[in-house]
Amino acid sequence: MWEEHLKRRNKLNNQIVPKKEIREDISTNHITYILYARSLVPSSGGDGKCWAFISEKTSGGENIEVAELKKTKGQLNVRGDVSMADLTAGVEYEVVFVVRLKKGGCGWEHPVTVILSVPGEGGMRRQVDLCGQQREDGGWIELKVGDFKAKAAETGQLFSFLLLQGGEHEKKGLLLQSAVVRPKF
Secondary structure, rough: OOOHHHHHHOOOOOOOOOEEEEEEEOOOOOOOEEEEEEHHOOOOHHHOEEEEEEEEEEOOEEEEEEEEEOOEOOOOOOEEEHHHHHOOOOEEEEEEEEEEEEEEEOOOOOOEEEEEEEOEEEEEEEEEHHHOOOOOOOOOOOEEEEEEEEEHHOOOOOEEEEEEOOOOEEEEEEEEEEEEEEEEE
């Protein structure tokens, strides 16, 4: 599924890297919203020093830009905002982060807390074990944040999602490709 998506994405070589992409399924008119790494992590300030933007090759040979967590302790803040007006009203959506752990990554033995904040519904929290979800082939995994229903009455309001890691353990080696807000089927 992601290989097909990545083939359509811009190559990094001599092109501007997109921060987001909005797609409409012509058969259903449902919207999928993709936030790429550069729009999810701070580029300056305290958290910005923790991240590096690097190029990764897909199995199809294309370059994609991802954010690599160099090293941090305590809270890790990854944030994305999407306007409800950009989504299809009445459709049930799910939010996932597309991530993977590099060889030599450490500090992920403790669960990650993911939070989805939806207008009028408050925040939904989940604990996720990143180490337990790693693929044997080292490929990308989808880290589910939560589900919500897009409401027409909520147009213009934003919802946001965060990836938080508590504790004082040093963490490194997380690769973040994107966050995807897509219809739940």
